[in-house]
Amino acid sequence: MTLTLSVVGCGYLGATHAACMSSLGFTVIGVDTDPNKVAMLQNGELPFYEPGLDTLLAQEMKTGRLSFTTDFSAVKDADIHFVCVGTPQSKDGLAADLTYVRSAVAEIAPYLKDGSLVVGKSTVPVGTAQSLRDELAKTAPQADLAWNPEFLREGFAVEDTLTPNRLVVGVANDRAEQILKEVYKPIIDLGTPWIRADLPTAELVKVAANSFLATKISFINAMAEVCEAAGGDVTVLAQAIGYDPRIGNKFLQAGIGFGGGCLPKDIRAFMARAEELGAKQALEFLREIDAINLRARQRVIDVVRDELSEDLTQYKIAVLGATFKPDSDDVRDSPALDIAVQLQAAGAAVVVHDPKGIEPARKRFPKLEYAEVVTNAVKDADLILHLTEWKEYRAIDPSTLSSLVKSKIIIDGRNMLDRELWRKAGWKFHALGRTD
Incomplete structure (x- = not known):
């Protein structure tokens, strides 16, 4: 039996999933x-930037599949x-807005045939x-529902879809699992771990993974604060x-x-959600994780003022x-843009450069000034x-910028630049969590 798939919601996740599933035949x-x-998308063009996906999309559109x-x-x-629709944060609180998810399922319900599976x-x-x-x-009692959380990293979406480090499926019966095993057979055959879970566990896996990653990031940023106070070097500590x-x-x-x-x-x-379930205290630590993350942005502004x-x-x-990261044009909740906007609000003249994110940034913050090239x-x-x-920034020769700037001061907010190279070129170099 040759399966036909639908993908409801063709944003970043949906467009990626659709093209990748087509590539599996x-x-x-x-x-x-x-x-x-x-x-x-019908013209084989992406409404966003994702390395490699544009080529795959154009290729798959030509197949007719x-x-x-x-x-x-x-x-x-x-x-x-x-x-594959979005679940943004509610405008009036911390909870997720499920409007699009519920609407998507309701829209397809009248068209679900006997034995179909909503995932x-x-x-x-x-x-x-x-x-x-x-x-x-x-x-639609003739249909069933399962949950299959995604674990895509922007910049690696095609790789993470076709060669993931695990496949997690939340199902309520064996039939749903067997259908999903048929869909993912080419990926399972690569040796990808297969994890069957119940529906609640499958939902929790994704948010637990994201919470753990956020915890690691905020932990090292907390250590950066301590290193600066104590005269240590967070890069060596890490x-x-x-x-x-x-x-x-x-x-x-x-x-x-x-x-x-x-x-x-x-x-x-x-x-x-934990608070709704009566388990608020279990996740209270995430409030500090969130606070540390936001505080890291303020620390940059403090260093600028210093x-x-x-x-x-x-x-x-x-x-x-x-x-918010390289190899993407995603500026949602971008720490970089948040800092730029706060500095502009404080009265500074701010000019922003980005290899892929200028247009999305301009739509969100039209009052900021943008430059198409670094030298400008x-x-x-x-x-x-x-x-x-971005790798483009790591490749910059600091000596080429020396004659352009008024003052040779750079703050490395990502601890990724070659500190000695910049200092040899006469720059005052500051990196978060490093005091020498």
Whole structure:
């Protein structure tokens, strides 16, 4: 039997999943309510930047297996329906907004054929999957529901979809698991670990993983604060503790903290859900994790004032980086942009450069000034901030910028630049968590 798949929601997660599933040989129908997004995808063009996905999308569109539409009735022949819509933070609190998830399931319910399986991939509060399954039992009793959380890293989305480090499926019966095993057989055959869970555990796996990663990041940033106070070097500290196999060296890069569309809102939604379940104290530590993360941004501004003046109105600051991480154009909850906006609000003249994020940043913060090339951003700057670790910035020869700036001062907010190289070129170099 050749399975036909639908993907509901064709944003970052959905477009990636649709193209990757098509590359495995499935017929895939992507459905989204945004006609502009659908038109771009149908033309083989991405509405966002993700390395390698543009090539894969164009390739799969040529095969005829992959299509995109705004018509939900197009899913009527599909056997499996992947729900990949967003779950943003609620406007009036920490909880996740489930409007899009519930709407997506309701939209496809009239078109679900006998034996079809709805598979949630969106990150949702625990208990959501069961409530959706209960609702489907009323509106589409001929269908079933499972949960299959995604673990994509922006910049590595295709790799993480086709060669993931694990596949987690939350199911209520053997049949649902067997269907998903059929879908993922090419990936399972690569030796990918397969984890069957119940629905609540599958939901919790994603938010638990994100909470743990956020904890590691905030931990090393807390150590950076202590290192600066004590005269230590957080990069050496991170290297030393990273050799301990119980700790590991990943996510121990001290800097301005985490951002993006996942970690911040996911840990906040996790706290909100725990409180609803009567387990508030169990996740109380995440409040401090969130606070440490936000404090890391303020520390950069404090260092800027230490280097320049409490009054920033007479200074120009060049910000290298707008996206929350490199190899992405995602500026959601970007620490770099947050810092830039706060500095501008404090009176500084701020110019932002980013290899891929200028247009998305301009849409969110049109009052900031942007430069298409680094040299224009740093011209006559009193200070440079390195806030997103793009490889282009690590490749900069500091001597080439020396004649352009007003003052040779740089703050490395990501601890990724070659400190000695910049100092040899005559720059005053400050990195978070390093005092010498």
